[in-house]
Amino acid sequence: MTYKVLLIDDEPAALEGMQLWIDWNKLGFEICGTCSNGLEGLQQIKEQLPDLVVTDVHMPIMDGLDMIAAWRQQHLKKVSFVIVSGYSDFKYAQRAMRYGINHYLLKPIISEEAELEIEGIHRELVQEAEKQSFDQLATYEETVALIKKWLTEQSVSNDSVQAAPLISLSGAREKWNFYLVQADAFMFAELRETVLSLLALEPFMFVIDLEENSFGIVYGYTLEAVDEDRACLVINELMRRYAGRRLFVAAGMEESSLLDIGKCLRTAKQAIAYLFYKTDYNEVVYYSDIRDKPFHCHYDIHLMDGMLGAIEMLHKSSFREAVHSAASSFREKLIAPDIVKKIVIHLLYRIIEYVRETVDTPAEALLEKYSISEISSSVLHINDLLNRLLVCGEESIELLLQEQTQKSQGIVQKINDYIQEHFRENLTIKQLGEVFYLNPVYLGQLLMKKNGLGFNESLHDLRIAEAVSLLEQNKLKNCDIAERVGYSNYSHFLKEFEKRWGTSPSKYKNNKL
Template identity: 40%
Template sequence: MAFRALLIDDEPWALEGLQLWIPWESLGFEVCAMCGNGAEGLERMEELQPDLVMVDIQMPIMNGLEMIEEWRRRGNWSTKFIILTGYSDFEFARKALKFKVSGYLLKPLDEEQAESEIRMMGMELMKEQEQLYIGQIALREQEMLTMKQALLGKVLSAEGTQLMQSLSQSAESWIVCLVQVSEKEFGRWSSLASEILNGRDVLYIIRMRNDLVSIVFGDVSPGPRRTSGNFRKQLETLARRLAGFRTYMAIGSTESSLHHISNSRITAEKALLHAFYEAEENSIMDYADIQNHDFQRHNQQVELIERVLGALQLIDYANYQSAVEFIEQSFRQMRVHPDEARKFVIYLLHEIRAYMRAQMAEDSENYRMFEIPELDEALLTLDDLIGMLHSCGRVCFEFLLKESVFEAQGIVQEINDYIHTHYQEGLTIKLLSERFFLHPAYLGQLLIRKNGIGFNELLHNLRVEEACRLLQMNQYKNSEISEKVGYANYHHFLKQFEKRMGMSPNEYKKT
């Protein structure tokens, strides 16, 4: 971006010469305006805030030195001035030094000297701009560090206390929104948050830990202590844009000062826990709505574990399902603390795995199908945990009831239906295994047993079959058909099509 230059001289021909003779653009400047005396120059400087002013000394109404003196008196010390003077005005030029004039040029102007002086001014402005930017970054980093300490309720230094007091004055009230997001998806979340929340002056986004972010918002509007409607709308927009991956957001209490911002963070954490029982992903919890809802302990955990393991021992799938449903209902009704619920279910899954391992021969490799995947426990909801228990149960009883084809067909048919519905998307065996809570290797074996072919072969068959149908319609280009049936790469589509049909798409159209 070019620096702005204002030209002031009472002689029109001199102004015209300054504008035409000097290569302003190549020197990094643009001439924003020209005027003929110091009084008018003051008005234009207030209006345009130029970076550089070239001004003649001798002018009617208000001369150049009087104008510079008044501009400095108003507190504007960053503006660069180059004064234009004749030999008889040299003493005036010397006096200008006390007004921090950056340079002077003698009339008539030497074009080469003038260009050199302006280039030097440009370099000084760039250096000052860089220093200002570095200073702003350093200040922002200090604000973020101090803000994080305040959020954690740590005792601040005298300097930190003073900084928080100063920042507090920039808004009427303060509030914290906590965002829980997977570490793997933090980059995408951060980009979206910066885009949607951009433009807010009183806003801090602070990473508390790998999976937790604090958004500290200052509401500048006076009024009752209530979350700003505009801020809430922005958070809801952010939540909608995050559809497709999991995040949870919670708003804490409103505080009048940053000295008490840790209270807002603590209440936001309490509200965030209640997302565990929410069926809707990316919802926003508000402490004001749930502050009277308390969590409880579940005192029947041992009995529940015995009931689940007993169902496995008796190979009683109905009783297993009933036990899992009771776990869900009782946990939801009692509002068991999320940490306790997660620990219980994960422990139960390990107990089930240990039981299944004991039922297998020592040299059997089938136990791998019961391995529990690495989980981001903090983001698991009750629905997730119950889904894992149901899926684990299906796999366990399918193994235990080797003679029962019905059990195996049930889940495979469900998976086949899903593949037939979503084959045009970027399906992979890994995505399917995550959706149906099955080990990828075991899922692949189930599909081969049911279909006689592997997952990839089935996927390509479905896509090529649909491509043939679209080719017969003769409405789309081959590349468009490739995308419609799920191929991101046209050459990959061509290879699979020719492999199955024995001809190219163009040849197929002619048949």
Template identity: 35%
Template sequence: MYRVLLVDDEPFAIEGLQLLIDWKKNGFEVESVCGDGEEAARLIRESKPDLVVTDIRMPIMDGLELISQMRLEGHKQTKFVVMSGYSDFEYARRALQLGVSHYLTKPIMSDEADEVLECLNKTLEEETRKQKVVRYTERCAQRRALTALLRGEELSDTDQTSIKRISAEAAGWVYMRVAVDESELASAVEEVEKLLEKGQVEGGAGGCILDQELTSFGMACILRDDSKSAMQDAAEFLYKALRGSVRGSLSMVVGSLVKEPEQLGSSYRHAEEAGAYLFYDRRERPLYYDEIKEQGFGYDSHLWEAAEKIIEAVETNDEERIVERLQQIFDHFADKRTMPSLISAFSTHIMVQCSGIYKELGGDADQMLEKTGYPLVGANEHSLMKLHAFLLSFCLMCREELSLCRSRQQGGTIAKVEEYLRQHYCESVTVKEIGEIFYMNPVYLGQAFTRKYGVSIHEYIHQLRMNDAKKLLHNQDISGSALAERLGYCSYQHFLKQFEKRFGMKLAEYKKTIPHLKS
């Protein structure tokens, strides 16, 4: 809707314009009304309406004087329609000289007004379209020129012209980088682009987004003055706006404040330096280069000795020692602020060595790595805590896989039976059916399995099912009947009985102990 200001010193005339003309049908809405030219001038300066419909003959300042004054002040985008109860050619001639394209004679006829508004709507739409094209072209030119500065490239004549035009509004410059979840990148970019383009950033005069990656984007912010307070106001404003629209993770690093656009490369490099500290310092506010520029990362020559001890614990199937040694080394990282790239190398070394041992025992190392995933160690969206959790998960999984490989090599057919049960425990299988698969007498099979694993085949299946039940209950909201069916129990009551036998409480009572299922 285009915004309209009505100006007439006769209240009944104003009321008639509001009631008799269907403004919304033609894409307009009456935003404000007033009774004289001086008040109208003030409202035009404040709200910049799209259309002003004004009477000509008014006290203090008449309609033509109002239009003349507004044109002198530079309000060229506002359209004016004049009204008069006097069919005076001189008024019409002066109005045309002032750029007024429509002249209405009182009393206003709705058909005539509709025709005028329809014509004005088309004119405004075309001008809006052209303005968008011009703004888009200018933004592209600005982005290209600033990106060239960021990369230290030589500027073309066009780029230099763009930089000069931007610099006219700037007293200071700063590069900022924002990281969010991949699924929310597009909406975050749109939110920031809108604020920068309209110059609505507190403490800032504008700016634009320069580079965009999978989970992050960078921007050059133009500041109204070259003070740190202006820089912080802009950063805090943008962070708050993003926090209001981004649900997932959010981080922002702010480079150094510079006075000339040619120094943006320095601000960019400082923002990248600050970004490395997010590995340790996850915060709900921007991280400024000034906060970390005097700090440094530690170097630790004892990392490889610690890595070998963790690999040894994995190889010897010592779960307790794996947990203990990883905790110790990551506490050490946090205390010394070890260089993130060293921790990356440390973690990669452990993964490669453990995968090599698994491969030597006949396992598929690539498949195991696919199960755990590959961490982007050192990237802004990761932290020391997340890497610790990932590496612990990998080591424990590798320990289990190595144990299974050795069991298969040492236990012969019975070990193969155990592996079969792990793969099929959610299916309805009997000892007789398993004996037929492995060409063994069911009675002998049952006895041999009990000797090796300490429990009967049926009990082993129950154990596997209950371990799975526990994981499912903690990871998702699932009903008891659905859980029983998923685990292969034909009878829901039988499942409940087995659950209570192994956990010492009923299923409903157990659910109450799970945080995300508490009422």
């Protein structure tokens, strides 16, 4: 289905950019008009009745927020709005949320980001259209609305007049229950449409929209369970069609009255959380199977320290081991999924921040790459969640290693120059590490990798090379030469000299004279 979009911006270049850089037709929209200020935009909305308006915040005559406020006050056709603003206007743009607007784009507009936002709006419009298409089924819609009110508004349960239709419907079946369905946003609209089509001829089954990316199926059945079997068939068909895709389904505990459907929803919510610890997305959890298996909140904080420590040590295998240990611990202790998600989100932010401080990589790109903002509401098994953490950690370690290698290429030359200048002194690798703020072990490995020689070998090579030069000049005693090139112990000098020249300093000097 194609929807109409109106574009409003006082900057001609920005207006032209929105038309050219965004493939509106591919996203399911057609541009019905453009204008340059809020007053003109308000008139265009009245005339064109667009489904979506993309508007700048600051504009002459009437700005974007005043235009939206004016439209809302007139209680006219429902229109979706997208606010466009720069970073400096972001706090100001947040006022738009008061008008029910939760979409915004930052200037300069990036086509990929804009298209993702527009795709989400298109899904919302499709879902809205689906709801409206059932207006013809007045009785069905009224029942659905009343059930939803009963589920979400405590005051309704005390209103006998509003409860009367539910009481009448409830008596038609002996048992009632609730299937809770959760899916990722990109497949939600299609999934809901599929369920509606499967339930089209079922008189005692109702689709109830809940919070974001979830809905419920309320169903009644007799003690013979014929109707319950039909509900199971619908769920089984749903799982078959979406095999392998991220979909969570759980059933609550049945109740004898439709007036107690809220209890069914609560128990279904408790049950669906257990899918986090499953390995197959095509599995349905029933509250009766998990009612005696409570989640726990206390976890081993040292697991987090182990993962962060492995990142700092640039040790991939240690990081993998720490992640696997965490997974085992979470499963064994049955830690609440919300807590596990918060732990992973915290770790991802810590890892990305550590990388950002070390490597010239924009944090925003990393945050988007690992979809951190979506984790809380995503349909994920623990394996998929921790795999995202594992990939982030391993890729971060690789980035840090690359950065370290690049920096080490420059610092090795500085270290070699320092050794060349100070080899005559009582120089140790520990002192060298203090000068260059490097761990002595790592410093030794770095020199070996870059020079092919360890620190001590390089130091003695320089000392003996200078000693040879002094011996050939025949102006100093051998013991004075040893002291001048850095040896306080003559026997040590003798040993290192013979090791390199196969003869003593005295014989070397005699052969040269």
